[in-house]
Amino acid sequence: MKITAIYGTEHVGSTVELARMAISQLQPESVTEFFLPRDFDHYCSGCGACFTSATPCCVQAKAQIEPILQAIEQADILIFASPVYVYHVTGAMKSFLDHMGCRWMVHRPNGAMFQKRALLLTTAAGGGMRSTLKDLKDNMNFWGVGRIVCYGKAIRALYWKNVSPQMRATLARDIAKVCDKLQVERPVKPSLTVRLLFRFFQKLQPRMQNPTDIAYWQAQGWLSGQKPW
Secondary structure (H helix, E strand, O other), X not given: OEEEEEEOOOOOOHHHHHHHHHHHHHOOOEEEEEEOOOOOOOOOOOOOHHHHOOOOOOOOOHHHHHHHHXXXXXXXXXXXXXXXXXXXXXXXXXXXXXXXXXXXXXOOOOHHHHHOEEEEEEEEOOOOHHHHHHHHXXXXXXXXXXXXXXXXXXXXXXXXXXXXXXXXXXXXXXXXXXXXXXXXXXXXOOOHHHHHHHHHHXXXXXXXXXXXXXXXXXXXXXXXXXXXX
């Protein structure tokens, strides 16, 4: 099992520590970690080139984004972990996700995503976990990720060093249960949400009038009724 973890902060705080609890619980063969914005610091300029280019990737950000895309491709489990910043993901995480818009199901999703699992994690001193996890889950659904598990916790501390022993024990117990939900011992069957999204865009795609997207869907055989799972 291979894990790729993408963190919405460079700071190794509570959310990264939570992700590392999960990694320890899952005992993967290998782990690749990316810290944002250290490993990806581009902002989307809104040029739209990624939606029309044959290669669905921002040319301006190519040098930084390619290693991340390769690690995502090779991983069995994706971990996206972002602390709550004003009730949402961090700006660095949002910037990275913005660059993946061309890989949403409405455009050119990577067929490998339908066989992957994603663990989405967040922490906050107070609130905002639900909306932050929704930011992440919306993207995973539209990427086509087959199985998605979410966990967020108000840890009542600004820094990991101030998290109480009782809270750390709670986090450890919860993470063990969350990792069980990933069902790593079973083949991935895409969720109903993902399957419905795919079928919707399968019907809609011929009317979208983006020749690059249509050619991509045709090349995958998806417009002829094939499915990526």
